[in-house]
Amino acid sequence: MKQKVYMTPNPAVPNDPVEFDEKICNGCNQCVEACRNDVLMPNPEKGKPPIVLYSDECWYCGCCVQECNRQGAISMVHPLNQSLPVSWKRAATGEIFRLGMLSPPPPNTRPPSG
Amino acid sequence: MAAWQDFIKRDEPPPEWPYPIKYGHETRLETDVLVLGGGIAGCHAAISARRSGARVAVLEKGAAKWSGSGGAGVDHWLAACTNPLSGVTPEEYTEVAMASSGGYDCGPLRYITCRESWDALLDCEKIGLKARDTEGEFAGADFRDPETGLLFAYDYKNKSALRVFGHNMKPLLYREMKRLGIEIYDRTSVAGLLSQDGKPGARVVGATAVNVRTGEFYVIKAGATIISTGLPGRIWTFSTELRSTFRDFNNTGDGSAAAWKAGAAFTKMESSYGDSGAFGYISYAMGNAHxxxxxxxxxxxxxxxxxxxxxxxxxxxxxxxxxxxxxxxxxxxxxxxxxxxxxxxxxxxxxxxxxxxxxxxxxxxxxxxxxxxxxxxxxxxxxxxxxxxxxxxxxxxxxxxxxxxxxxxxxxxxxxxxxxxxxxxxxxxxxxxxxxWRIFGSGGLVVDWDLKTSLDGLYAAGGAIFGTGAHSSAAASGRYAGRKAAAAAKAGPERPLPEPQVEAEKARVYAPLWQHRHKIGWKELNAGICRIMQDYCGEYRSEETLNAGIRLLGELRCSEAARAYASNPHELGRVLECESIMTVGEMALQASLARKASSSVLNLQRLDYPEVDPPAWAKNIVLKKAGDGVEAGELPLDYHLAAPFKPSYAENYRLHSGLTPENDKAKP
Known part of the structure; x- marks a missing residue:
């Protein structure tokens, strides 16, 4: 297996608080303008999703997701030390689920109130 | 292509900084009311000042459309004591809050909140906030009023806390600010205040700021200035790796530090709380009943x-x-x-x-x-x-x-x-x-019944004021401070800017870019400051440890911190935040030193003064900068009801609120 290996600093933690779906995102950069911490930077390639530059400064406020008008283009991912403890038990069956599990239950599609 | 490392992995240099670099470039602005911090308090202050006829400029280091502690939304609106269903009067609510705080609370902030929180909510409703269950989703619930559709929280008998649908609160405020012609400067972080003739303690005549995308320097001349930069943070704990994320990452007390350097008086800075600091869980995403x-x-x-x-x-x-x-x-x-x-x-x-x-x-x-x-x-x-x-x-x-x-x-x-x-x-x-691992308590700027600080031309709103409060008090106090600042700005004569102070600030702001690059960036510096605060201003404090902490922070300022580097405007903003954090830390150390007693309400444990809340120390310790030192004074806990003020909340409010009986919709 031939693979070019580079000297790079360790990845900042959290690694990837904001994930883009390149098929849906049109690179409009509205999320870049919404982010209070400049976690996101415009991509030099027009039409491409922003670059997640300061992943370690994400406040997980979700304003980038709220601002986006292309459903599914952008999603928030909590870092493992935060997502792993989030677990729930179905009262009727005793089944246990967690955030990030391999085979999650179907999504609950009920929107927030209001 | 999602992260910068990906560019290296495909044999390309990391992309260039995407914004124009304008180090040293100076923009001068002039306005009637300058609002420092575009969170909830700042937006309400700006809107209120503009509606009072003033020209208004808002500086916000993030993005005013979404930033601030309340930027991502609001679900409950507290102290709405003047809503038509409320079973509690502003006086009653204020008295409970003051008593529960052992008297260490800000009477004007608390009472103004109780008088205007409901009006602030109505303001928000007029610009599009959903504040009622108009569709009847909760019809029949014991927390819903069938006539008005208002939903209550926590106390279904007194109905002073209301549930609201506020996920879009900030975008609505932002749209209104734009509509009113308020000048909004995003990504612009306050550096310092400018004083008349450059003298600390004199009237505040404007501020300097730096853009954290471009590095451009701003000099703003203002008739009146409002500090609305929130509760300071990142003082005792800082970690970007192990963290929960409850308090706003950007709240570093920049406005508080600037006001301190300008000579404004602060109180309650010795209060703090034990906390899991940066190491908790996702707020409200774990089972809880809080x-x-x-x-x-x-x-x-x-x-x-x-x-x-x-x-x-x-x-x-x-x-x-x-x-x-x-x-x-x-x-x-x-x-x-x-x-x-x-x-x-x-x-x-x-x-x-x-x-x-x-x-x-x-x-x-x-x-x-x-x-x-x-x-x-x-x-x-x-x-x-x-x-x-x-x-x-x-x-x-x-x-x-x-x-x-x-x-x-x-x-x-x-x-x-x-x-x-x-x-x-x-x-x-x-x-x-x-x-x-502590969290900042409820210290802050001392204000009078105009929400004016101890300096002429300088007002405050929200978390920057000492005392307790929440989203609704940020809104209500912003609304109030906005009209007071607008009135004060109109009255002023021409006041030239202190040019030597402008130049000194400019040199300080850009120093992290030019000086010899020590290998300390803002993150390590922030964590270093926190270590000093944990050790010397932790759960137990004494004359010796507090003095040692003051000495260490002073040394840090002249050594490692003075050589901290910034590679781009973003890092420059973060290094400057560390300067604010050090200043707020010093205020906490000095305030703890000045109170020679322990206190349960303030969570202050002095090893050398173990007696808890001795009656002789039931007073606000007030600090301000004096030359290179600190001047400590005191203020009675009920200073807001003592001369020169009137002995009742209602009378002070009537005299100072700037509302005539005709336009005071909140009157009981």
Whole structure:
């Protein structure tokens, strides 16, 4: 297996608080303008999703997701030390689920109130 | 291509900084009212000042459309004592808050909040906020008024806390600011205040600022300035790797530090709280029964429910009983006000001896928050309305959990596994408190009945003022300070800017770019400051440790901090924040030194003065900068009702609010 290996600093933690779906995102950069911490930077390639530059400064406020008008283009991912403890038990069956599990239950599609 | 490393991996240099670099470039602005900080308080202040006829400029280091502690949304509106359904008067609510704070609270801020919080909510409703259940989703619920559609929280008898659908609060305020022609400068962080003739203690005549995308320098001349930069943070704990994220990352007390350097008076800076600091869980995404989740049943691993009790130890069997004041209790102050809990101000809660019961094995971990046991409307109010609209939970919790399949109708959310003692507070997601990992208390700027600081031309709103409060007090005090500052700005004569001070500030701001690059960046510097604060201004303090802390912070300022580097405008902004954090840290150390007594309300434990709350020290310790040193004075706890002010809240409000009886819609 031939693979070019580079000297790079360790990845900042959290690694990837904001994930883009390149098929849906049109690179409009509205999320870049919404982010209070400049976690996101415009991509030099027009039409491409922003670059997640300061992943370690994400406040997980979700304003980038709220601002986006292309459903599914952008999603928030909590870092493992935060997502792993989030677990729930179905009262009727005793089944246990967690955030990030391999085979999650179907999504609950009920929107927030209001 | 999502991260910068990916560019290296495909043999391309990392992309160039995407914004034009304008180091040294100076822009001069002039306005009537300058608002420093575009969060909830700042936006309300700006709108109010503009509606009073002033030209207004807002500086916000993030993005005013979304930033601030309340930027991601709001779900409950507290102290709306003048709403038509309220069973509590502003006087009664203020008195409970003041008494519960042992008197260490800001009377004007508290009373103004109680008088104008409802009006501020009506302002928000006029610009598009959904503040009522107009569709009847909650029809028939005991927390809904059938006539008005208003929904109550926490205290269904007194109805002064309202549930609102505020996930889009900031975009609505932003749109209104734009509509009114308010000049908004995003990504622009306050550097310092400018004083008349450059003399600290003199009238504030403007400010300097730096753009954290371009590095451009701003000099703003203003008739009046409002500090609305929120509660300082990142003082005792800082970690970007191990963290929960409750308090706003950007709140570093920049406005407070600038006001301190300009000579403004501060009080209560010695107060702080033990906290899990940066190391808790996702706020409200772990099982809990606190604040937004208040009233939620908690069960153990076997489904055994933990009983609820009122303040007198009477067991409350139903959820409905948890939302009523205890017998003889006037009002439940809303959760989230940061008013200390005591007998007068107490919500009902889980068994007080829960820690012992867990230790004895009567309740098995993990515990779960079991919304399924609540009536549908109460469950929907907690998870669908409050979690679904609150700042920091709509996307981080509601969207994230529901997408992953969580269904509050069927599922029980697990609480963290912690030592039994950590379950004494129902705020389980906060994690385990570590005494030296502290969080800023409720210190801040001293204000009078105009919400003016001790400096002419300088006003304050929201968390920058000392004392307790929440989203609604930021809104109400912003609304009030905005009109007062507008009136003061109109009255002023021409005041030239102090050019030598402008030049000195400019040199200070750019120093991290030019000086020899020591290998210290802002993150290591921030964590270093926090280590000093943990060690020397932690749970226990004494003359020796506090003086040593002051010396160490002073040394840090001249050595490592003076050589900290910034590679781009963003890092420059973060290095400058560290300067603010050091200044706020010094204020906390100095205030702790000046109070030669321990205090339970202020959470101050002086090893050398162990007596708790001796009557002689029942007073506000007021500090201000004097030359290179600090001047400590004092102010009676009821200073706001003593000369030169009037002896009653209502009379002071009438004289100072700037409202005539005709336009005072809030009059009782």
């Amino acid at each position: 604040n937004t989740w208040y009233g939620c049943p908690i069960v153990d691993a076997n489904g055994k429910e933990v009983p609820w009790f009122d303040r007198d130890g009477t067991r409350l069997e139903t959820a409905a009983e948890r939302f009523q004041p205890a017998p003889g209790q006037k009002v439940i102050i809303g959760l989230g006000e940061r008013v200390p809990s005591n007998y007068v101000n107490q919500v009902s809660g889980l068994a007080a001896d829960l820690a012992e019961l867990i230790r004895k094995g009567e309740y098995k971990l993990p515990l779960y928050a079991d919304l399924t046991r609540l009536p549908e409307q109460e469950r929907r109010a907690i998870f669908g309305l409050m979690v679904g609209n609150e700042g920091k939970t709509r996307v981080a919790v509601y969207d994230t959990l529901t997408k992953a399949g969580f269904d509050p109708d069927k599922d029980m959310l697990q609480a963290p596994i912690m030592p039994p003692e950590a379950f004494r507070s129902p705020n389980f997601w906060a994690g385990v408190d570590v005494p030296q």
